[in-house]
Amino acid sequence: MTVSLLLLLPVLAALVVLFIKGNAAKNAALAFALAELVLAVVFLIQFVPDASTQFAVDYRWIPKLGIYFTAGIDGINIIPVMLTALLVPLIILTTFKHTYSNPSAFYALILFMQAGLLLVFTALDGFLFYIGWEVALIPIYFICGLWGGESRIKVTLKFFIYTFAGSLFMLLAIIYLYLQTPNKTFDIHEFYNLKLDEHTQAYILAAFFIAFAIKMPVFPFHTWQPDTYTVAPSAGTMMLSGIMLKMGIYGAIRWMIPVAPVSFYLWQNxxxxxxxxxxxxxxxxxxxxxxxxxxxxxxxxxxxxxxxxxxxxxxxxxxxxxxxxxxxxxxxxxxxxxxxxxxxxxxxxxxxxxxxxxxxxxxxxxxxxxxxxxxxxxxxxxxxxxxxxxxxxxxxxxxxxxxxxxxxxxxxxxxxxxxxxxxxxxxxxxxxxxxxxxxxxxxxxxxxxxxxxxxxxxxxxxxxxxxxxxxxxxxxxxxxxxxxxxxxx
Incomplete structure (x- = not known):
C-alpha cells in the first residue's frame, strides 16, 4: 500500500461528483471524504513512528528532466496529512444547511483541492511539490470567486496575485537547486546534500520565505488574509484557515530551513x-x-x-x-x-x-x-x-x-x-x-x-x-x- 492511494482517491472522487446533479453531490462528496479519512486512518495505524519514510511511491514521470513522482509519509508530514483527511469531511458537513448554485462543481473543487493539499504534504520531489502547491491554489480561487460574498472578485484577485507571485519565487529557487544537483534531479535529499555558499543560500532562503510567509501568512505578507477569509464562503474560509495555511508552515520545516541552513542561522532574527x-x-x-x-x-x-x-x-x-x-x-x-x-x-x-x-x-x-x-x-x-x-x-x-x-x-x-x-x-x-x-x-x-x-x-x-x-x-x-x-x- 502506497501513498498514491491517498492522492488518487480525491481526484477520482472530484471527477465523479462533478457529474452528479443536485443535492446528491454533497452526499457523494461527504461519502468520498469519509472514505479518504478511513484510508488515512489505515495508514496511521500502520505507521511506524520513526525517522524513516513509509508508504513511498517513486515513479519515473519525466526522467529526461529528472522529474519523478516521488512521495511518502514520515513523522514530519503524517500530522498535516491526517489533518487534511480529518477536516475535509467536517467542512463538507458544515455546508449541509447551505444551498449552492452548481453544487456538483462546488464539491468537486473541494475534493480536488484536498488532492492538491495532500500532494504538497507528501511530495519528496521539488517539481511535484510545486505542482501540488499550484493545484491546491486553483480550486480555492474559484470557490472564493464564484461563491464568495460582496467584493469577492477584487478580494479573490488580490489573494491569487499574492500567492501566485510568492510561488514564482519558490519555483525559481527550485529550478536553481535542480541545476546545482550532480544528477539534475528535483529529489529533496539531493537538495539537502548540496554544498551551497552562504550568499547563494541567502537567495534560496529569501525565495522560499516569501512563498511560505504569504501562505501562513506572516507580517507584512498578511494583508490578503482578513479580506479573503471574510468574503469567502464559509467552507472556503475553513479550507484556507484550517488546512491551506499549513502549507507554509510545513514548507518552512521541510524545504526552506534544511535546504539553506547556514543562511537561515545567519538571518534567523x-x-x-x-x-x-x-x-x-x-x-x-x-x-x-x-x-x-x-x-x-x-x-x-x-x-x-x-x-x-x-x-x-x-x-x-x-x-x-x-x-x-x-x-x-x-x-x-x-x-x-x-x-x-x-x-x-x-x-x-x-x-x-x-x-x-x-x-x-x-x-x-x-x-x-x-x-x-x-x-x-x-x-x-x-x-x-x-x-x-x-x-x-x-x-x-x-x-x-x-x-x-x-x-x-x-x-x-x-x-x-x-x-x-x-x-x-x-x-x-x-x-x-x-x-x-x-x-x-x-x-x-x-x-x-x-x-x-x-x-x-x-x-x-x-x-x-x-x-x-x-x-x-x-x-x-x-x-x-x-x-x-x-x-x-
Whole structure:
C-alpha cells in the first residue's frame, strides 16, 4: 500500500461528483471524504513512528528532466496529512444547511483541492511539490470567486496575485537547486546534500520565505488574509484557515530551513521578529473588530505567528510544537468559523454589537462554542495548551525578550476572545437573538467532533507528539550539525 492511494482517491472522487446533479453531490462528496479519512486512518495505524519514510511511491514521470513522482509519509508530514483527511469531511458537513448554485462543481473543487493539499504534504520531489502547491491554489480561487460574498472578485484577485507571485519565487529557487544537483534531479535529499555558499543560500532562503510567509501568512505578507477569509464562503474560509495555511508552515520545516541552513542561522532574527510583530499587530487589530468572522481571521494571524516563531527558533521543542499546533489550530479555527456560519445563517449578521443572550435560547450551542473558545485561548487540558507551551518554550530558549512579546498572543487572545464570547452569548436576548435556535443534528456532529478532539488532545497530547518526535529530532539535529560544520570552516 502506497501513498498514491491517498492522492488518487480525491481526484477520482472530484471527477465523479462533478457529474452528479443536485443535492446528491454533497452526499457523494461527504461519502468520498469519509472514505479518504478511513484510508488515512489505515495508514496511521500502520505507521511506524520513526525517522524513516513509509508508504513511498517513486515513479519515473519525466526522467529526461529528472522529474519523478516521488512521495511518502514520515513523522514530519503524517500530522498535516491526517489533518487534511480529518477536516475535509467536517467542512463538507458544515455546508449541509447551505444551498449552492452548481453544487456538483462546488464539491468537486473541494475534493480536488484536498488532492492538491495532500500532494504538497507528501511530495519528496521539488517539481511535484510545486505542482501540488499550484493545484491546491486553483480550486480555492474559484470557490472564493464564484461563491464568495460582496467584493469577492477584487478580494479573490488580490489573494491569487499574492500567492501566485510568492510561488514564482519558490519555483525559481527550485529550478536553481535542480541545476546545482550532480544528477539534475528535483529529489529533496539531493537538495539537502548540496554544498551551497552562504550568499547563494541567502537567495534560496529569501525565495522560499516569501512563498511560505504569504501562505501562513506572516507580517507584512498578511494583508490578503482578513479580506479573503471574510468574503469567502464559509467552507472556503475553513479550507484556507484550517488546512491551506499549513502549507507554509510545513514548507518552512521541510524545504526552506534544511535546504539553506547556514543562511537561515545567519538571518534567523529577521523572520522570528517578523512573526512576533505579526502576533502583536494582529492581536491589537482583533480588539477593534465587530465582525466575528473578521475577528477570527486576525486571531488566526496571531496564533500562526506563534507557530512561525517556534519554527524559526529551531529547536526540537519548537518544531514539535509547530507540528502539533498545526493540528490544533486547524481544529479550533474550523470550529470558530463554523460557529459564525451558524450565527450569520440564522440571524443574517456577524456583528457582535447586534448580538447577545444567545446562551439563554441555545444552551447546547453555548457550551460547544465555549469549549472552542477556551481551546483557542490555550486553557490547560485543552488541545491549544501543550502546543503553545512548546512553542513559547522554544522561543524562550532563543531569546527571553522575544518570548515575552510572543507570549502576548495568549494574553491578548484571551481578552478579545472571551470578550467576544460574552458579547455574543451572555446578557439579555434582543429581538434578533430571541429567534435563535439551538444546534441541529449535523451541526452537533461537527461541533461535537471538534470539541471531543479538543479535550482528547488536551488530556493526551502524546498521541500526536510521538508520531513526529523521531523525525523532528533527526531533522533538527542534522540541520544543526550542518550549521556547526559550516561555522567551523
Amino acid at each position: 529577521l523572520p522570528l521578529i517578523l512573526a512576533v510583530v505579526g502576533i502583536v499587530y494582529a492581536s491589537i487589530i482583533a480588539f477593534r473588530q465587530d465582525d466575528g468572522k473578521r475577528l477570527t481571521a486576525y486571531a488566526s494571524i496571531g496564533h500562526v505567528g506563534l507557530i512561525a516563531a517556534g519554527i524559526f527558533s529551531w529547536t526540537i521543542e519548537g518544531v514539535q510544537g509547530a507540528e502539533i499546533q498545526m493540528l490544533n489550530h486547524g481544529i479550533e479555527v474550523v470550529g470558530l468559523f463554523f460557529v459564525w456560519d451558524i450565527i450569520s445563517r440564522q440571524l443574517g449578521t456577524r456583528s457582535i454589537s447586534q448580538l447577545g443572550g444567545i446562551a439563554k435560547v441555545a444552551p447546547q450551542f453555548a457550551v460547544l462554542f465555549l469549549i472552542v473558545v477556551l481551546a483557542t485561548v490555550a486553557l490547560p487540558l485543552t488541545n491549544g495548551f501543550i502546543g503553545e507551551f512548546l512553542l513559547l518554550n522554544s522561543v524562550y530558549q532563543y531569546n527571553i525578550w522575544i518570548a515575552a512579546a510572543a507570549g502576548l498572543t495568549i494574553i491578548l487572545g484571551a481578552v478579545y476572545m472571551l470578550r467576544m464570547y460574552k458579547g455574543v452569548m451572555q446578557g439579555e436576548t434582543n429581538r434578533l437573538t430571541a429567534t435563535f435556535t439551538d444546534v441541529t443534528a449535523s451541526e452537533k456532529v461537527v461541533l461535537g467532533v471538534i470539541c471531543a478532539l479538543i479535550i482528547f488532545l488536551g488530556v493526551y497530547p502524546q498521541a500526536v507528539l510521538h508520531l513526529s518526535e523521531a523525525a523532528v529530532t533527526n531533522l533538527v539535529t542534522s540541520v544543526n550539525e550542518k550549521i556547526t560544520m559550516a561555522l567551523k570552516k
